[in-house]
Amino acid sequence: MSRFDRDADSRASYPDDFRLRSPAQQPYTTLYFNPPTAYTCPPAAIPPPSSILAANGPPSHLAGCGPKTFTPRSGTPVSSKFPTSDMLQIAREISPPPLRRSQARTEPQTLTASNTGPSTVLQRHDTPIQTTQLATPPSRSSRASTVQKHWNEADLASALQDLLRGVRQDHSRLVTQAIEATAPIEWRVQHGANLFEGLGNGPVPHRKGETMRIKFKQHLKARKDAREEHHEIIAIKTMKDRVPRYRFHHVDIKKNVLTANTMLTFVPHLRDLDSSEESKYNLWLKELEEIDTKSGFKPMNREEKVILTIQTERAATVSLYLDTWLDKLGIPNCTKSALVAYMASQDLDDNIAPQKKTDIIRSSRETTDGDPTSLESRKAAALFTNAFKRAFDNNDMALASKIELRRILLLEESVDGVLDPKPVAKDAAPIPQGDVDEITEAHLATYSILGCLICYSHSCDHGEYDNKNLKRTFSLAAVMPLADLLRQRRRRLITEDADTRENELPKKLVLGQSQLDGVGYGLFTAEDLAQDDFVIEYVGELITHDEGVRREARRGDVFDEDSNISYVFTLLENEGIWVDAAIYGNLSRYINHASEHDRTGSNITPRILYVNGEYRIKFTALRDIRAGEELFFNYGENFPNLTKKLLDTKTGEKPAVPRKPGRPPQSAANKGVARKAPKLEQKKLERKKPTAKRRRRRTVANGGEDEEEDMQAPYISPLNRPVKRKRGLAKLDSDDDSYHMRGATTRRQWQESIAEDEDDLGEEGTPNGGVRTRRSLRARASQTPTKVDKSKVAGRRGGARPGSGRPRKHPRPVPKATPETAQAARRLRESPQNPPWLDSSNESPRTTRQRRAAQDASDEIQDSDDWSTGGEDAPPRAHRRDSQEGEEEEDEDEEEAVGESEEEEEDQDEEKAMEKGTRKEAQAKEEEEKEEEEDEEEEEEDDQDVVVRKRLDRATRNRRPPAKFRGDDF
Numbered sequence: 001m002s003r004f005d006r007d008a009d010s011r012a013s014y015p016d017d018f019r020l021r022s023p024a025q026q027p028y029t030t031l032y033f034n035p036p037t038a039y040t041c042p043p044a045a046i047p048p049p050s051s052i053l054a055a056n057g058p059p060s061h062l063a064g065c066g067p068k069t070f071t072p073r074s075g076t077p078v079s080s081k082f083p084t085s086d087m088l089q090i091a092r093e094i095s096p097p098p099l100r101r102s103q104a105r106t107e108p109q110t111l112t113a114s115n116t117g118p119s120t121v122l123q124r125h126d127t128p129i130q131t132t133q134l135a136t137p138p139s140r141s142s143r144a145s146t147v148q149k150h151w152n153e154a155d156l157a158s159a160l161q162d163l164l165r166g167v168r169q170d171h172s173r174l175v176t177q178a179i180e181a182t183a184p185i186e187w188r189v190q191h192g193a194n195l196f197e198g199l200g201n202g203p204v205p206h207r208k209g210e211t212m213r214i215k216f217k218q219h220l221k222a223r224k225d226a227r228e229e230h231h232e233i234i235a236i237k238t239m240k241d242r243v244p245r246y247r248f249h250h251v252d253i254k255k256n257v258l259t260a261n262t263m264l265t266f267v268p269h270l271r272d273l274d275s276s277e278e279s280k281y282n283l284w285l286k287e288l289e290e291i292d293t294k295s296g297f298k299p300m301n302r303e304e305k306v307i308l309t310i311q312t313e314r315a316a317t318v319s320l321y322l323d324t325w326l327d328k329l330g331i332p333n334c335t336k337s338a339l340v341a342y343m344a345s346q347d348l349d350d351n352i353a354p355q356k357k358t359d360i361i362r363s364s365r366e367t368t369d370g371d372p373t374s375l376e377s378r379k380a381a382a383l384f385t386n387a388f389k390r391a392f393d394n395n396d397m398a399l400a401s402k403i404e405l406r407r408i409l410l411l412e413e414s415v416d417g418v419l420d421p422k423p424v425a426k427d428a429a430p431i432p433q434g435d436v437d438e439i440t441e442a443h444l445a446t447y448s449i450l451g452c453l454i455c456y457s458h459s460c461d462h463g464e465y466d467n468k469n470l471k472r473t474f475s476l477a478a479v480m481p482l483a484d485l486l487r488q489r490r491r492r493l494i495t496e497d498a499d500t501r502e503n504e505l506p507k508k509l510v511l512g513q514s515q516l517d518g519v520g521y522g523l524f525t526a527e528d529l530a531q532d533d534f535v536i537e538y539v540g541e542l543i544t545h546d547e548g549v550r551r552e553a554r555r556g557d558v559f560d561e562d563s564n565i566s567y568v569f570t571l572l573e574n575e576g577i578w579v580d581a582a583i584y585g586n587l588s589r590y591i592n593h594a595s596e597h598d599r600t601g602s603n604i605t606p607r608i609l610y611v612n613g614e615y616r617i618k619f620t621a622l623r624d625i626r627a628g629e630e631l632f633f634n635y636g637e638n639f640p641n642l643t644k645k646l647l648d649t650k651t652g653e654k655p656a657v658p659r660k661p662g663r664p665p666q667s668a669a670n671k672g673v674a675r676k677a678p679k680l681e682q683k684k685l686e687r688k689k690p691t692a693k694r695r696r697r698r699t700v701a702n703g704g705e706d707e708e709e710d711m712q713a714p715y716i717s718p719l720n721r722p723v724k725r726k727r728g729l730a731k732l733d734s735d736d737d738s739y740h741m742r743g744a745t746t747r748r749q750w751q752e753s754i755a756e757d758e759d760d761l762g763e764e765g766t767p768n769g770g771v772r773t774r775r776s777l778r779a780r781a782s783q784t785p786t787k788v789d790k791s792k793v794a795g796r797r798g799g800a801r802p803g804s805g806r807p808r809k810h811p812r813p814v815p816k817a818t819p820e821t822a823q824a825a826r827r828l829r830e831s832p833q834n835p836p837w838l839d840s841s842n843e844s845p846r847t848t849r850q851r852r853a854a855q856d857a858s859d860e861i862q863d864s865d866d867w868s869t870g871g872e873d874a875p876p877r878a879h880r881r882d883s884q885e886g887e888e889e890e891d892e893d894e895e896e897a898v899g900e901s902e903e904e905e906e907d908q909d910e911e912k913a914m915e916k917g918t919r920k921e922a923q924a925k926e927e928e929e930k931e932e933e934e935d936e937e938e939e940e941e942d943d944q945d946v947v948v949r950k951r952l953d954r955a956t957r958n959r960r961p962p963a964k965f966r967g968d969d970f
C-alpha cells in the first residue's frame with residue numbers, strides 16, 4: 001500500500017489529535033475491528049488467561065524472557081512450545097489483573113463508545129470484567145469434551161462466525177487496555193491552571209453558530225453517510241506561545257517540480273485534504289494509474305488497494321487465533337499442518353511454484369501433529385477449508401469483509417519461510433539489562449506484524465523512530481509487561497519536560513562567514529550554551545524524497561553544481577520525507593558539517609521529535625558551547641566530500657584547497673581552453689546541414705525580417721556574455737544543436753578547438769557555456785549586447801549558496817535590531833575570539849561582499865526569536881530565487897539568440913550550395929535534412945531522459961542521510 005493510501009486510511013480512522021485526548025475521548029470506536037453493536041459472543045469464546053497458563057506455561061515475556069523468543073515477523077514463539085502468538089497471549093491476558101488497592105475505585109466506571117451508538121458500553125480495564133472469564137477456567141480436556149466431535153460444514157461455518165465475534169470483542173478490549181496503558185497519568189500542567197480542564201464533553205445538539213461540526217470520514221462509505229457530531233467550542237486563552245504549525249503547502253510544489261518529464265504534479269501528504277484538494281488528489285492518483293497501465297502493469301485502483309489492505313489485516317489477525325480455534329472446535333485430525341498441506345496441494349492456480357509446494361508439504365510434515373497428509377487429515381482439512389469459505393469468503397459478502405483461509409495460512413511461519421526465506425529472531429539484539437530507557441527501547445524493538453499499540457493497524461503513522469531513524473511500531477508484547485515501565489518513563493518524561501521547558505527557548509544565533517574555507521556561511525552562537533540546551537529548530541518545506549531528488553538535481557544544474565550545496569534534511573528515511581530549507585527555512589540551514597574527528601568536531605546534534613502529530617527536528621548542544629563558536633553537526637556518512645578544514649588563523653590566509661580534477665581554472669577557461677565537447681554534440685554538429693526549409697520557415701514566421709536581423713547579428717562568444725548557469729551534464733546529454741567553447745569566435749575555430757580539447761582534457765571535462773539555438777533572436781534583436789557586463793560575469797557562480805552570488809536584486813526587509821542582538825553583536829566584537837567575518841583586513845572583494853551580507857543578515861536575525869517557521873524569511877527568498885530564474889531565462893534567450901546567428905551562418909552556406917548545385921541535389925539534401933531533423937527530435941527526447949536520470953543519480957548521491965535520533969521522547 002502506498003504511503004498516500006495509508007495516510008488516507010489512517011485519516012479515515014484515526015484523528016490527528018488522537019494522542020492528546022483523554023482516555024474518555026479516545027476514538028477507539030472508530031477502529032477497524034470494533035463492532036457496530038454490542039457483542040453477543042459467549043464468554044467461553046475467550047479463554048481466560050489462567051487456562052492458557054495452565055496448558056502452556058506462562059507467555060515468555062511474562063516469564064521474564066522478553067521478546068527474544070518471538071520472531072519479529074509472526075510473533076510465533078521460536079523455541080518454546082507455546083502455541084499462540086504473543087498477540088493472542090495478550091488477547092487472553094486482557095482480563096484485568098485483580099485491582100490493586102491504589103487502583104481500586106469505589107464506583108465502576110464505564111466508557112461510552114460514541115460511534116457505536118449510545119447503547120455500547122465498554123468496561124474500563126481496571127474494573128473487573130463481569131463475565132465468567134474470571135471464574136476458574138475449565139481444563140483443556142474438559143473443554144475439549146464440550147466441543148462437537150462430528151461436524152458438518154454448515155455447523156462448522158456458524159461456529160467459526162461465533163469465534164470471529166470473539167476476536168472482535170478481544171480486540172475491543174485490547175484497544176481499551178492499550179489506550180489506558182499508554183495514557184498519561186499526569187497532565188502536562190504541573191503548576192498553574194489546567195487549560196484543558198472541562199474539555200472532553202461529548203457531542204451536543206447542533207446550535208447554529210455556537211457549536212462546531214466534526215465530520216468523520218470513512219473510506220468505503222458514501223460521503224452522505226459520513227457521521228457528523230457537534231461539539232461545544234471552548235476557547236483556551238494562554239499567554240504561552242503556541243507551538244507553531246509546521247505545514248507543507250503542497251499546492252506550491254506544483255511550480256517547484258521543474259524537470260522536463262516530471263510525472264508528479266501534486267503531492268499531498270501528512271494532513272487532511274481540503275475538499276478542493278481532494279479532487280486534485282484523485283486526479284493525481286488516476287494519472288499515476290494511467291502511467292502504470294501504459295507501462296504494462298495492471299494497477300489496482302485506490303478502492304481495491306484499501307480492500308486488499310483490510311483483507312490482509314483481517315487475515316493477519318485471524319491467523320493469530322487459528323490455533324485456538326482449532327483447539328476449541330476439536331475437529332479430529334484437523335491441525336494447522338494439515339490445513340497447510342491441504343492448501344499447498346490444492347493451490348491450482350499456480351501461485352506457488354511446484355517445488356515450493358513440495359517444500360511446504362514437507363515442512364508441514366515436520367511438526368508433531370501427526371501425518372498432515374494422511375487421508376483423515378486431508379478430509380478434515382477439506383471440511384474446515386470449505387466451512388471457512390462458507391463463513392468468511394462467500395459470494396454474498398462484501399469484498400472488504402472476506403477472509404481467505406489461504407491468505408492466513410500463507411502467513412504461517414513454515415510457509416512464509418519456504419516462500420520468502422529471510423533471517424528472523426536470532427538476529428535480534430539481546431535485551432539490555434539495567435537502564436530503563438534501553439529496556440523499554442529493546443522491548444519496543446520486538447516490532448512485528450502485530451501492529452501498532454495505539455491503533456492496531458499494521459501500517460499506521462504512529463510509532464517511534466529509533467536511533468537509526470528506523471520506524472518501530474509498538475509491539476503488543478510491550479503492552480502488558482511494559483505498561484508499568486512505560487508509565488514510569490512517561491511520568492519521568494512529563495516531569496522532566498515541565499522542568500526543562502523553560503530552557504527550551506531558542507538561543508541567540510548569528511550568521512557569519514564560516515570558519516571553514518570556501519564553504520560560505522556558517523551559524524554562530526551569540527550566547528553561551530549549556531550541554532543539551534535546545535539551540536534551534538530545522539525548518540523548511542516538507543517534501544517527498546522524489547521531489548527532493550528533483551530539486552537537488554535542478555539546483556545542481558541551475559546553480560553551481562560543483563559546490564553541491566544542499567539544504568535538505570532527511571526527516572523520515574523510511575517514509576521518504578525530507579525537509580527542504582532552501583527556499584523556506586530559518587538560520588538552521590546555515591549550520592555546516594563537522595564530524596567527530598574534525599578539529600572542533602560537531603557541537604550540536606539534531607533530534608527528531610513527534611510534536612502534536614508532526615515530526616520536527618530540533619538541535620541540541622552536545623557540550624557546553626561558548627558565545628562566538630560556530631555550530632556544526634554531523635551530516636552523516638553520505639557526505640564524505642565535506643572535508644573542509646578549519647582555518648588555522650583568522651587573518652584571512654587560506655590554505656590551498658586542491659582543485660577538482662578535470663576542472664580547468666577559471667583563468668584558463670577564459671583564455672579559451674575549452675572542455676571536451678561531448679561526442680554526441682560533435683557528431684550532430686558535423687552532420688548538421690543547413691536547410692532551406694528551416695530558413696524559409698523562419699523567414700515566413702517573422703514576416704521576412706528575421707533573416708535580415710540574423711545576418712546582422714554578430715556572433716557572441718559565450719566568453720563575452722554573462723553565463724549564470726552551468727550547463728555541464730545537462731548539456732552533455734541534451735538535445736541542442738551545438739556547443740560553443742569559451743573564446744572561440746567562429747565555428748571553424750570552435751571545431752578545431754574541440755578536437756584539441758579532446759586530446760587535452762580527457763573524459764572529465766564537460767562543456768560549459770553551451771548555447772541553445774532556435775527561438776528568440778527577436779528577444780534581443782534590437783539590443784544585441786556586444787559588451788561584456790562585468791558585474792554580471794562576477795556574479796555568475798551565485799545562486800544556491802547564500803551570499804556568494806551577486807547582490808540581491810530584492811533585498812530582504814531588514815527588521816530593526818533588538819537590544820539583544822545589538823548586545824550580542826557587541827559581545828562578539830569584543831570577544832577575543834572574534835569570528836573571522838569581523839576581521840576585514842586582507843579580505844578579497846568576494847569575502848567583503850559576503851561579510852557585508854552577513855552583517856546585514858545578523859541585523860535581521862529574528863529567526864532565533866521566532867524559532868518557528870522562518871516564514872518571514874521565506875517570501876523574499878522565494879522572490880530572489882524567482883528573480884534569479886528570471887535572469888536565467890533572459891540568459892537563455894541570449895544563448896538562443898547566439899545559436900540563431902550561428903544557424904543563419906549555416907543557412908547562408910546552404911544558400912550558396914543551392915546556387916551551385918542542381919535543383920535535384922538540393923531536393924535530396926532537403927529530404928535528408930528532414931529525416932535528420934526527425935531523428936534529432938527523437939534523440940532529443942531520449943537525451944532528456946538521460947539528463948533527468950543523470951541528475952537524479954547525482955542528487956541521490958548528494959542527498960543528506962538520515963538524521964541522528966536519540967529516541968527517548970514519547
Ligand SMILES: C[S@@+](CC[C@H](N)C(=O)[O-])C[C@H]1O[C@@H](n2cnc3c(N)ncnc32)[C@H](O)[C@@H]1O
Binds near residue numbers: 589642
Ligand atoms: C546546509 S548548507 C550549510 C550552509 C552553507 N555553508 C551556506 O553557505 O549556505 C550545507 C552545505 O554547506 C557546505 N558544507 C557544509 N559543511 C561543509 C564542510 N565541512 N566542508 C565542505 N562543505 C561544507 C556543503 O556545500 C553543503 O551542501
